[in-house]
Amino acid sequence: MNHETPTAPAHQAKADSPADRPAPVIAISGLSKRYDSGFEALKQIDLEIQRGEIFALLGPNGAGKTTLISIICGLVNATGGSVVVDGHDSVTDYRAARAKIGLVPQELTSDAFETVWNTVRFSRGLFGKPPKDSHIEQVLKALSLWDKRKNKLITLSGGMKRRVLIAKALAHEPEILFLDEPTAGVDVGLRRDMWEVVRELRNSGVTIILTTHYIEEAEEMADRIGVINGGEIVLVREKAALMRQLGSKQLTLHLQTPLASVPPALAHHPLTLAEDGNVLVYTYDASEAGDSDHVSISALINEIEAAGIRFKDLHTKQSSLEDIFVNLVRERP
Ligand SMILES: Nc1ncnc2c1ncn2[C@@H]1O[C@H](COP(=O)(O)OP(=O)(O)OP(=O)(O)O)[C@@H](O)[C@H]1O
């Protein structure tokens, strides 16, 4: 028993039992979409989004990310299934459901000749909310757009225009924010800024769902990650659990002469042969990596050499989210 393990707080222990789990802020069940062309973009999607989390929906081009978001936001009609947003059905109770949601769309569409201030302020009115300039001011300041409030959109850089889209989506004080590829085509520096903005929003209590095909973005931002491919959710997992699962590391030795089997002197190590005995592979847990681990690797290499094995080359590799993503997506063309 590891006495350093902190005792789980009572609320955490409680959340383990399904009956006590808080109601999801979005519940999607059996959701399907067949476009008029006959194309089946979503196939029986079941997904729950928890209040206050950052959920990253990861998937390649054409996977169905925008279609899913568009249905949740009521912009596209589903052909089957249902979406409930904070207790409101997205079809039969559309206005109440939509009012909970802010959407930052994938495509940049705004009136180029309108000012930042008017654009954002007007957006609030679209949701039937009374004007609240103090809120608009707060949003523009949080997104570093305050100095640009009198600028026409056409005079802004691409990254600033994206921030205006976020400001617009936040104008009516939504509890849930969808960001459809928020950092596509955005440079590294600005991408980091956007991540910071998103984190601050989450800290203020907003639930965030973002789509991306940047694995790095999902890895950096998300509490949970869902992978969608070919209109199907192929994986939903806590990021931390996923990263632990991905923690295994491999040391690969390319041998000078192929081996028929692992020598008995090395049999107590988790060693396997690959590529017709030309490669010796050692798999170990990277989560235990540290200075002590380096010692054990060099000790292992000494043992291998002592067993008379000579190698030409040595590599270490850590499996990553990218590996599983590529595998999941490759399996289902
Ligand atoms: N209006 C439409 N009519 C017919 N097919 C459509 C329509 N809109 C999207 N599709 C198809 O549905 C599939 C999913 O598209 P969607 O835009 O949801 O993908 P995505 O995951 O958002 O992709 P990307 O990463 O490129 O944004 C694609 O094959 C697309 O061609």
Ligand SMILES: [Mg+2]
């Ligand atoms: Mg899309």
